[in-house]
Amino acid sequence: MKILEAKHIDKHFKKPVLFHVLKDINFSVNKGEFVSVMGKSGCGKSTLLYVLSTMDTDYSGELFLNQELITGRSPNYLSKLRNKHIGFVFQFHYLLSEFTVLENVMLPARKLAEKTSEEIEHNALEKLRMLDIENLALKKASRISGGEKQRVAIARALINDPAIIMGDEPTGNLDTHNSENVFNIFRHLSDDHELSLLIVTHDEDFAKRTDRIIQMEDGRILK
Numbered sequence: 001m002k003i004l005e006a007k008h009i010d011k012h013f014k015k016p017v018l019f020h021v022l023k024d025i026n027f028s029v030n031k032g033e034f035v036s037v038m039g040k041s042g043c044g045k046s047t048l049l050y051v052l053s054t055m056d057t058d059y060s061g062e063l064f065l066n067q068e069l070i071t072g073r074s075p076n077y078l079s080k081l082r083n084k085h086i087g088f089v090f091q092f093h094y095l096l097s098e099f100t101v102l103e104n105v106m107l108p109a110r111k112l113a114e115k116t117s118e119e120i121e122h123n124a125l126e127k128l129r130m131l132d133i134e135n136l137a138l139k140k141a142s143r144i145s146g147g148e149k150q151r152v153a154i155a156r157a158l159i160n161d162p163a164i165i166m167g168d169e170p171t172g173n174l175d176t177h178n179s180e181n182v183f184n185i186f187r188h189l190s191d192d193h194e195l196s197l198l199i200v201t202h203d204e205d206f207a208k209r210t211d212r213i214i215q216m217e218d219g220r221i222l223k
């Protein structure tokens with residue numbers, strides 16, 4: 001089953017000069033598939049991820065999430081959809097440093113406001129346990145290591161049980177050991193929880209072990 005599908009996605013930046021940044025992008029990600037996106041700096045990977053994640057709506061073509069056409073929907077609808085179905089992991093973790101690990105993980109579920117505080121806390125602890133960082137729950141986010149922060153960011157991305165996780169170089173700031181750790185977590189989420197993953201990476205060794213590599217060049221996907 002297709003979780004995410006892009007059909008004929010085109011995008012131009014109008015300033016400072018007109019620039020054709022995404023050119024007829026067509027691909028899909030299936031349920032449980034672990035896909036990486038590679039390509040030289042400036043080829044359009046981050047721009048593509050912004051479009052796919054519904055944060056950037058200034059494009060042409062069609063985007064489907066869970067087989068529903070989401071192109072053209074209102075900002076309010078997209079914001080809810082994003083919060084519920086898409087988890088993000090960036091190169092920088094964006095945790096709130098004065099909040100505890102547990103509070104950080106609970107935040108996107110509080111925003112969604114579909115569950116009680118007790119249920120959300122229970123779920124958050126379960127995610128922390130899955131990532132083997134339950135012991136950090138009550139620590140302030142500023143007091144944990146870089147590798148731990150990235151695992152907390154993954155727990156936060158998982159809190160609403162999304163259909164897909166998107167990552168923009170999530171191992172970019174990590175050493176080999178912590179990168180390996182994050183890779184193994186993603187692999188496990190794909191293999192054992194049927195979660196779909198779309199991860200932009202510059203790390204060839206990481207990409208080679210995903211199910212499929214999407215290679216970009218100059219705004220296009222290479223066949």
Ligand SMILES: Nc1ncnc2c1ncn2[C@@H]1O[C@H](COP(=O)(O)OP(=O)(O)OP(=O)(O)O)[C@@H](O)[C@H]1O
Binds near residue numbers: 041043045046048
């Ligand atoms: N807001 C913007 N306005 C104009 N041009 C932009 C804008 N954002 C990005 N670009 C340009 O679009 C191209 C693609 O940028 P993008 O950040 O998507 O590349 P990337 O493949 O993610 O690069 P990297 O691997 O370095 O992160 C680049 O040439 C960049 O300079």
